[in-house]
Amino acid sequence: MKYLAPKTVEEATTLLAEHPGATVFAGATDVIPQLKAGRPEPEALVDLKKISQAVSVSDEGGHWSIGAATATAKLTGNKALAAEFPGLVEAAGLIGSDQVQSRATLGGNLCNASPAADSVPAMIANGMRAVIAGPGGTRTVAVEDIPTGPGSTQLQPGEFVVSFELDHAPARTGDAYLRLIPRTEMDIAVVGAGVRITLDDAGNVASATVAIGAVAPTARRVPAAEEALVGNPINDTTLAAVAEAASAACNPIDDKRGTIAYRRQVAGVLARRAVVAAAERAAASTNGASNNGETR
């Protein structure tokens, strides 16, 4: 097994063409434990962390650009990003402990394609897009379309995610990510729920995105929950509809961490609570015009 560390996107695409059996990695916090657990060694490991474009965070005016191989510690430490998207940053902050945070990345969390990846429902809720480089140039794809099942993605041979685009949030918008694990730390989600809510001037929901994780082969949106919210106030009726829709959208497995019935029930509970948390943030939000043009 070779270890390769390209310094540019072009170099990386060339190396991947030369080594069709290579595995791309960033923080290695998934790939190394998998190798230790018996995953066959690839002919080469290609490390994306030396590519500057893949490890930077910048405000590009209309949107944020987040390098796919950026350590999540850099995201949780970015005050402007955390103020605008607290739910996303909290989700990124749940990927492992501090020692893991200094290595782990959003790109790795997404492309490892675990159904339980913490950052993915939050990325979906915020409408993030992945910029993919490959032999045919670059293309941009919605994050929710990347995973296709446990351990699989729509990335083609030789492709990798370089960065993410995240549009600035409109006014009166809030996001939240909640998850359940059996203990406080250092585990993967049994159920996760990412929600983004934008309120109108009357306090009704203007737009909503509800995504759930760990309860189906991939993280997925819950359109019925979103429809139940839009145009309505946050109250017991809409929250009950959200919970019911989230539970109904589950297609979970029975495993060591939780039963099917448990995951289904708790997905509803967490989706409901995440809506409440996101709506509270939306109501208190100062996002909007003041945020645009701010430099970091």
Place this chain on the structure above:
Amino acid sequence: MQVDMTVNGQDRSADVEARTLLVYYLRDAVGLTGTNVGCDTSSCGACTVLLNGESVKSCTILAAQVRGADVTTIEGLADGTALHPMQQAFMECHGLQCGYCTPGMVLAATSLLADNPRPTEAEVREGLEGNLCRCTGYHNIVKAVLHTAEHDAAFWQARASKSGVTA
């Protein structure tokens, strides 16, 4: 492949396989056995070392990934014979029993205070969540970290301003 790095201030070089994990580079190639291995799944944190001052799990990183880096293990924390304040605090507050998690715990705590020299109890617990201990129930570990944060405040403030973090 040839892998060079600085370990506890000394330049080290070894010819290792690409698959070699940092922890085995340290234990087998460099001969420093203070860094312990407690699991195969990056769960326990016993192998925590400082990589350019930041705590990492040395079982979850290839030696090749950190070529040229500056690594500190538990053996390199003391200043000569003078123990580091964190080591002193773990001794005084009984922040250890069997001691197997201790090197990783001490280094993770050192990194924590370098970022946040006056943490609350909750921040200490949150900051050390990657390190498992089966003996102490963690209470005396938390106590040790809070103790040195208060008792050696000047040391940690100086440390924090050096790393660009202000309290």
Place this chain on the structure above:
Amino acid sequence: MSVGGTPRRIDSEGKVTGVTEYPADRIPPDALVAKVVFTNQAHARLTSLDVRAAEVTPGVVAVFTAPDVPVNVYGLTLPDQPVFVGTSHTGRTDVPCDVSRWEADHLALVVAETAHAADQAAAAIVATWEPLPVLGDIDEAMAPGAPLLHPENGLGHNVYTTYNIRKGDMAAGWAAAAAVVEATYEVPYQEHAYLQPEAGMAYIDDHGRVTVEIAGQWTHEDREQIAHALDLPEDEIRVIYPAIGGAFGGREDTSLQIVLALAAWRLHQRGEHRPVGCVWSREESIVGHHKRHRGRIQARWGADAEGRITAVESEAWLDAGGYNYTSNKVLGNLHLGQGGPYEVPNAQVTSHAVYTNAVPGGAFRGFGGPQSAYVAECQMNKLAEALGLDPVEIRRRNVLRDGSIGITQTPMPDGVTIAQVVEACAAAASTPPPASPSEPFTPFATLGPAAGDLRRGRGFACAFKNVGFSFGFPERCEAEIVLHGAVGDDAPHGADLFHAGADVGQGAHTVFTQMAAEALGLPIERVHGHFSDTAITGDSGSASASRLTWMAGNAILGAAEEADKAWRNGDRPAVGKFRYVPPPTEALDPETGVCTPNFSYGYVAQAVELTVDTGTGHIRVDRVVSTHDVGRAINPDLVVAQIEGGVVQAHGYVLSEDLQVRDARIQTPRLSTYLIPGIGDGPTVIEPLILELADPIGPWGARGMAEMPMMTYAPAVVAALHDATGVWFDAFPLTPSRVLARLNESGRP
């Protein structure tokens, strides 16, 4: 003063600087690498074994199998386990050695130049197996027609140990009862998860002894078992414990001891003198060593209108797994605890150990006590509920006191203090906890706005636990002290202490040094300890049964007196050796259980406050008051540390640890799937409360205490959960998934 003082641990500097050597650190770079090959068969007969390909794998030095073992059987309290499963063996045992009864039975030991070569050779071993019916649990093992796992015992069934208690008149007991509570309880496995996985090395020392450096709990017992399997005199075997990375009972039975000794010995015979080392992965550790027993207990208790117990009828089954390990002894402890720390006039108690093909059950902090204390205390709390009595008041009316006759119909040893412990705990729990300086970091952090779903509750439980070996098992502890000084000196200027007792992390060597200093009137720095090496220390017994401080203290007091006599006699150096033997105990009468089971007890009570999120089933323990009569705290800081550590270990047992076994195979062999508590998971507030009510025969009045925090946490949490939700939980662990399912099923809250 050394006793009662809180010096730093003598091992602390080494541990904070990384200088301390654990077994894996001792293995030199030139050592050969050994790999244990598990059978990977829960139940099957070996029909052929071919290791030729393994032997010729590049880098392989040797492959050892059953015929290499002179006496191919071992076992700490009952030799029923082959060292290696093999098609043929050297005899000297009735145990059929061609059957694998556990997935981690050993098939071979590969010794190679590198770990990679050892792995490749292990994969090249060809074994053929005749599958046998897998007895996955006690129900399958007790079903009519189940195959016998140990036909050699001649019993004709897999229930291989049964204890009884028959006391009083049960019919009269039921007639007098105003309330009867009855339930079937299921208790789970627990994995020790000491942070240091098994590791060790063996070599031939300068005196020609087969020497094993490893982490264990009883050097001399390890030596005896190695000597037995190798058929060598004990003095040709040496066992040394370097630093031990936790034990908790999990190192009481041997792991690598025998196979490493065998390898070094056989290689030496072939002219290969390099040391042989082996380090287990976490997965090998979890699959490859015993667990706290899972089991079932059916209990029916009656009490009169005043809350006084009138009858206890109880029957328990422990899943012993494929081999006994210490199950027969664990069972005795469980048996004794089935009536709780109470005066029980009428009792019919039966306890069974059952062979299955699951992982062996064995020693784990509490040694059967936590299982029966869970049941007894749940029964007591249910009686209180049924009679409308306060949980503390009902205990006040039933607890054992000085002069009480215990359930085995003999008087309790003097110094019964459970009543005082219960009162102190209840008083402390009724006052508010010290204010927390900051918002806690809790399991609820990522569960969002849950306010409407939260319920709070309080629970109480108490227990006793023996100190020292029980039921007639030979109990002793040796110590040696050497005093140094010139002829004519009034007092020695220093002393050496020789003691085998294992410091598994609890601080035993610090405490031994304190006790020796106190006994000799020397400052602690003047006492130099030499520990845990069979070549230089006498038999101490194990680091178990909450006995080590107690037994070692008495032995050290004796050795100090002997050394002082020699000193006054003019000997230089003055040597004092002492073997302490406590008051005798007796085995249970087979029919009635009548006996004097123990010579000393420790007493504990815990009060728990918790919050449950009824939306997710998550539980947060907000406070536990853990009250212990320790007789005399030799080192109060270390006593507190034992309480805090024990409470959090108990917290894992009750709430998050969930060893899943399917078809007799462990499904959760990693720390990523077997979840021990992290730093944010334990109780938000732990209040250790120490009483010092002397044990009349304890050294300086001390009692053992290390197991006590494990005893009562499950029933106290279950009582608090009942208080919060109105639902009883007759099984645990109380994982969120199980809690929610049970709440759903009960329709509450």
